[in-house]
Amino acid sequence: MSESLKGKPKQHLEQLKCHFTWKLLLKDTDLEELEDRLCDQLTFYVTKNKYMVYNLLAYVMHLKGDYTKAIANLQKAEEMIKENNPDGTDQKYLVTYGNYAWVFYYLNQYEDAQKYIEKVEKIYKELKDKPDIADIYGEKAWSLLTFCGKYYEDAKQCFEKALELEPEDPEWITGYATVVYRLEGFYGGNCPASECKSLDLLKRAVEKNPNDAVVKALLALKLQDLDRTDEGRPYIEEAIKQAPNLPCLFRHAAKFYRRAGMVDEALRVQKTALGLIPNSASLHHQIGLCYRQKYLIYKKQSESRNSHNRYKDSEEVKDLIQNTLFHFEKTLELKKTFIFAYIDLANMYSEAKEYRKAEDTFRTVMAFTNLEEEEKQQIYYNYGYFKEYHMKSEAEAIDYYKKSLQITLLGSKRELCEESLKRISLRKIRNNIHDAEGFALLGFVHKTNGERNEAIDCYEKALKYDPYNEEYVSELSELKMMI
Template sequence: MSGISEEALKTHLLQLKCHFTWELLVKHTELEDRLNDQVTFLVTKNKYMVYNLLAYMMHLKGDYPKAIAILEKAEEMIKENYPDGTDHRYLVTYGNYAWVFYYFNQYEESQKYIDKVEQIHKELKDTSDRAEIYGEKAWALLTFSADHYEEAKQCFEKALELEPEDPEWNSGYATAVYRLEGFNGRQCPASECRSIELLERAVEKNPNDAVVKALLALKLLDLNRSDEGKTYIEEALEQAPSSPYVLRYVAKFYRRAGMVDEALRVLETAINLTPTSGFLHYQIGLCYRKKYLTKK
């Protein structure tokens, strides 16, 4: 390696804000399957974030060529969905490239991507505080482990401080708070549930986000407002009838509302789309358990 020592390179790498410096904990063996499903089924301009996560997973497996190929897809997605040339959206992807090439012992390539990150920051002429970085970190934390939910919430808060009207960060923040309120089966009293207003705001900011509508429906059900919840669940189902991420919450709503047969029909559709989903198999089990207990 010419021009820079490995030790100096590592020092620069540790200063990058990307998946390799976010101390992500992988707790679920099915995470790679979940990310591949998201690549297939998620409808969002920010799908490049899923590719970034998937590339990080390939690094954990030691498959650096595949990680690089996936990062190329992330780069393509940014170019396709943000043709205005907003280079700040490449910061995390380029940081990931730098780390992967470092582990792949291609130090000159690694340095090249460090230089790209530094050049973007120079062009931006501002601090390294970017809503996109906080938001992407938050989604990564939310995806990897429930242990990260609190930190994910804090990252979404920082993203919203910089871009309070952004639909993606509003949806993410509402989702993080919703999950925290239900963590380990907890149910918060109606007076203490912040997620209801956050979910309503997220739906207002992004009416096309069917997943957030389904989460709002579930929260309304928790608060004994099932009729309102059913309206949102029907809207979500109409908007995204073939999305396993919507169907899973629709089924959960139906089961908890006592509509077990309807829930099973929805789960059958979802399981045909994502057959390895542990969440869906668990929900099917809960449905049959409820049917069994009802007959006793």
């Protein structure tokens, strides 16, 4: 059999259901940051499913080319399964054995690889070749959820499959609630209660997992999304009492406090967590957001104070800017793929009047080749704002506002781009009733929003004042054909 495996290297291996066949791609994650997160979970989490963490960590070691550590983590996974599943079936070993087979294959140890393939086949025979196993769907879902945000939708589908097979399993209930919550967060968390599926799912997860402090914190954050902060606060406070040394929980609690305007309380819990995990990109980002919020408050207050206090405030504001920059820069040092941290850092460089650094940071993040549409929308809006208000380049600002508006995802940044373009176009028209560009820009906004008749009217006015403009002719012709 080992010769067969060697002759047809992946024919048997690709049939295994494990991390090596789940298309967890290196380009979609920051390996060092992911490894740190997994090690933190092993250090601070108390759960019988730590074997999943070891399995994913073994795959990370494979991506790093360290097969000694990969095998060590698989051995740990095997120990954890045995320790927590003394009388259960062997189906929990399927993913681990599949990972073993792949690791030995990459080490050219074909006999060992074949041994684990046969272990998998034996378990399936004992299960009477049952094709669908909740443990596999659940572990795949958890791994996708942990690996990167691009995989959340696939993770959701896997949790649904696991729940079809084991509808009362607390782990799958919690995982499903978590991924739905995160998916809703991609759209700003501002959906009305009637459309927020995660609210009821999180409530059910809390009922099923009363000892899970993290899911209580997520429920508190969801209630806060729905302007029910007072309802959410008891969940946060109960969670902190329940797990006073859990860094992940502190991150959620800090976010809750920051959004509630309790910035100093948010900083306090974040710094406590940072003492436990000093290399957390997420924590540094959240601390940066708190310092930025304090800076914006001081900036607003300083406008109405006398000159002496203004000078005093300017020193405090300077410190806040530097603290914000330090933590945003540290975030990207630790996690080079943190897209929104680039935006935050670039915007803060702008506030500090470090325009070259702001420009370079925007250019760096725009050069990423795997940006999601929401990420592009936010980058283009913020870059347009930077060009308009800091670089005084209205033409460049318009270009990027238009790029952002053309991304059809609904959200606050798209609305802001629409408002900005309308503001610029109407100002142009007020200043000069014959301003063709102002009418064309307004026509572009109407066209992007599907308001064709209004767009035609605007482009006709633009052509009236600039009759030989090829762009306006083309746009008008296209609109009339659509009608």
